[in-house]
Amino acid sequence: MSLLWLRFALACYFIGLIYAFFALTRTSELFSRIALHAASVGMVFHFVSLVELFLSGQMVWASMRNGESLLAFFSMTFFMIIYAIYKTTSPGVVVFPIVFFLTFVASVDEQPVLLTSFVSHNGWLVSHIVFIFTGYAALMLSFGASLLYLLQERRLKAKRPSSLISFLPALEVIDQIGYRSLLLGFPFMTLGLLTGSVLAILMYGHVNFLDPKFSLSMLTWAVYLIMVVTRWNSGWRGRRAAVLATCAFVAAIVAWVANYFSTIHRLAS
C-alpha cells in the first residue's frame, strides 16, 4: 500500500517535472500554481507513504528505496519552505526533476538493502541518514539556486527584453536562497559524516579512508566547505559559485552511486 501512495506522489511530481521543462522557455503564472498544488498533493501522498511504511514496521532505514524516497521528501520539504519564505516556485526547475527521478527509482522496484547488521546501531543510523539527507537536500537547493543565478545573470547581461518578465526571482533573492541553503546544509552534512564515521567504527572498529563511499563523501564535504568559505570571505557568486556548487553536487551524486561499490556501505542482496 505504501508503494501505491508513493506512485500517486510520483504522478503529482510528474506535473512538477513538466513545469520544470516548461518554465525554462515560457512564463505562466497559472502553470506555476498548478505545479505548486500538484507538488503539495504529491507531498501529502508521499508523507502518507512514509508514515504507513514506518507504522507497518517495514521501514528499513538502510534500504536504498526507502532512502531515495526519504531524500525526495526532504528535498520537497526544503522547496516548500523556500516557497513559503520567498513565494517563488523557480527552484522547482532543478528540484522537481531530481525529486521525480528519486521518487521514480524508489517506486519502481524492490531494491537491495544495505548491510542489515546496521540495524543493531539503529539510533546512529537514523541520525546519520537524517543529517546526511538534510545536507543533500540543502546542497541540491544550493546547486539549483546557483544555476538559476547564472541564468538570471546571463539574461540581465544579455539585456533581453524578456528579462523583465522572466519567471525567475530577483538575482539577490536567488542568491539568498542559495546562501541560506548552503549555511543550513553544511552543519548537517558535517554531522552526517561524523555520525557515519561513528557508525563505521562501531561496525568495523575503524574507518576505511580508501573506501570510495568515504573518500567521495569527504570530497563532497570538502567542496561544500570551500563553497562556504569562499562565499563567507569573498562573497563568491555567479560563475565561480556555480562551478563550485556543480562540483559539490556531482561529488554528492557520485558518492550516492558509490553505495553500490562501497565495502563499508555495501549492499546486501
Added chain:
Amino acid sequence: MRYQLIGVNHKSAPLEVRERLAIPESRLPEFCRHLAAHPGIEEGMIISTCNRVEVITHTANGSADLRGFLHDHFQLKAEDLDPHLYELREKDAVRHVFRVASSLDSMVVGEAQILGQVKEAYATARAVGAVHGQLDQLFNRAFAVAKRVRTETAVGSSSVSIASVAVELAKKIFGTLQGKNVFIVGAGKMSELAARHLMAHGCVSIFVSNRTYDRALALAQKFSGQAIKFDDLYDSCDRADIVITSTGSPHAIFRREHGEQFLSRRKNRPMFFIDIAVPRDVAPEMAELDGIFVYDIDDLQQAVSSHVSDRRKEAERAEDIIASEVEKFEARAHTLDVVPTIVSLQDHLETIRQAELDRLRARMGPLTPEQELAVEALTRGIINKVMHTPITTLKSAARDAEATTVIDVVRRLFNLQVRSKETVEEPTPKKSEVGTQH
C-alpha cells in the same frame, strides 16, 4: 440593458477641463446621491480620477439627460464641456466599463491603479444606495473581466518610461529596493528623475557627485542626500548599489579596473550602473565583470520600446477577451430582461385557468377526487402547451439580442402587466411542463 455613460478622459479633454470636473473624494457620496435622484436615472456612480471623470448609470428608458446632470453640477459652460464629452449606451457602455477596469483605456496601458480607483468609486456609490442591482451586475462582471485580463495576458507586466524601466531592472537585480543606496554622478535632470523613482520605490540614501561641487550639493539637498567631491568618486562609489551616471565627459569615467575595485570592496555584491550619458560614462569592458550590470541609454530605450510593442500585442489579446465578455454579459442581460415577461405570462394564464376551474365547479357542483385530478391535469396540459411557444421564442430572442421587440409583442398580445425585475426570480420549468411540451 439600459446602461448609459458620459464622461471625459485624458484622450478627449485637456487637463484644464478634467480639473474642473474632478470631484474631491469627500464630496463623491453627495454627488452619487444627486445622480441617483436625477430624473430618468435608476442607478448611478461616478469615477473621478486625474485622468477621467465618468458618470455611469442605469436608466429608466435608456435616454436620461446626463449632459444636463453635468451642466447642473459643474460650473462649466456647455460650449466648453460638450466638445470633450463622450456618451455611450448599452453594449458600448458595457465595453467601455470593462476596458476602463482592465486598464486598457488608461494613459499607461496596464497600470494597476485604475482598478482600485474603480472599486473605490463603486463602493462609495453602493454605500449611499446609488448602486443596487443592474450596476452591481455590471461592475462585478467588470472586476472579474479585469482579473481575467491581468491573469491571461501580460498587459500589466512591463513599464514604459526609462525611469520606470530602470526601477524594474533594479528590482530584477536586488528584489526589493528597500535599504539600497543610489549614487548620482553628474547632476542632470534625467538622473534626478530616475533617482526620484528609485527613492519612491524604497531606496534610502543618495550620494551625488559632480565636477561642480555646488551643483552636487544642491541636488543632494533635494533628496536629503550627501554630496561627494568628484575626486573622491572612486573611493565612495562602492557604497552605492545603483549608480546613475550622466556626466558630459568625452571619455568613459568608469573602467574595468574600477569595477574590479568596487566588487572587491563590496565582497562581490552586485552593482547596477544606469549610464544615461552620451558618450557613455561606463566602458563596455566593465559590463563583462560578474556582478556588474550596465544599461546605457540605448538599452533602456530598447527595453521601453519593446515593452510598448509587447503591451500593444497583449492589449490586442485583452481586447479579444473583453469583446467575448461583452457578448456574454449582453446575452445574460437580455435573458434577464425576458424573465419578468415569462413570469407574468405564466401568472396570467394560471389566473385564467383558476377562474375557469372555479366556474366549472360552480356549474357542475363538487367533483370527485378523480375528476379533480383529471381536470387539473387537462387544464394544466393545455396551459403548458399554449405557453411553450411564446416562452421558447422569448428565450431564443434573448440569445439573439432581439429581446425588446419580442417582449413588446408578447406583452401586447396577452395584455401583460410586468412586475419589476428585482422582485422576479428566473422561472424554472415545472415538472408538468416538461412532460407536455413535446
